[in-house]
Amino acid sequence: MHECSSTTRQESMATQEKPYHYVESGLPNVYLVGVRQFRCECGEKAVEIPAIKQLMSLIARHLTMKKESLSGVEIKFLRKQLGQRAVDFAANIKLQPETLSRIENGKQKLGEKTDIYIRIYYAFESKDPVLMDTLKTALDRVLSTRRAKPPKKLPKTVATIDRNEWALGAAAGR
Amino acid sequence: MVQERGVVPRPLTEEELRKLVLDAMNASSYAETLETYHALYGHIDRGITHGDVIHGLEHSWRFERQPQFNHEHWQWKYYVATETVDGDAITIVIAVDSWRREFVVVTRWPEG
Secondary structure, eight states: OOOOSSOOOOEEESSSSOEEEEGTTTTTTEEEEOOOEETTTOOOEEOTTTTTTHHHHHHHHHHHOOSSSHHHHHHHHHEEEETOOOHHHHTTTTTTHHHHHHHHTTTOOOHHHHHHHHHHHHHHHHHHHHHHHHHHHHHHHHHHHHHHHSSSSSSEEEHHHHHHHHEEEEEOOO | OOOSSSSSOOOOOOHHHHHHHHHHHOOOSHHHHHOOOEEEEEEOTTTTHHHHHHHHHOHHHOEEEEEEETTTTEEEEEEEEEOOTSSSSSEEEEEEEEEEEEEEEEEOOOOO
């Protein structure tokens, strides 16, 4: 991008030893290798990022599957990846907008259940096939364990209606 | 690229620019990236991320002002008015270099 009148630019490749610090992702710890960087005579810089949407999805997938808790900026990244405003995202993950804001800004810690819920919510909303497969495998594992030990007598399942809303539960005193 | 003479090409329409940019952003294989323009990302104002830029370019936008032709670099520069994920107005400047088959994206908060 030239606001100046220079016509030449220097090109370099981001390497493992000298990767490109991808702060524009919104995350402080993402680095790119193999991308071309340009520096104009005027000092202006640009980086070539092919298939940027694929890259962003990959980062989001990594965040969703990582073992450590999600940080505030990571949650913000996932939210932006879903294209949801903070107020909508907060409603979708059952949080108050103020709470989400504090979490995204690192002023409040994220509960473990909310952490898991955000990951599952992201997997479903993004429709990322890899994440969906992972969820399916996890669900299959849980269900197959249960199927392996069928009870001798099937427990009662009771559906109760209350104010036109059905709720399912096991019967008391089986 | 400096080109001092020649007929100035016509600017892209909003639809053509949209396709050019989205094709590059959406490319999902190496072969596809070879067919699209190279996407270069330059300056981005504080508080805006590439997530916002992608969102802004994928959703409805309009030219903020008439495209400008830079004779020095033989490029059309397009000013796109759009929004971040959170609904804040942003201006995305896209300089298209047809000779190099690349475009450079610069994203700013609106002036004033």
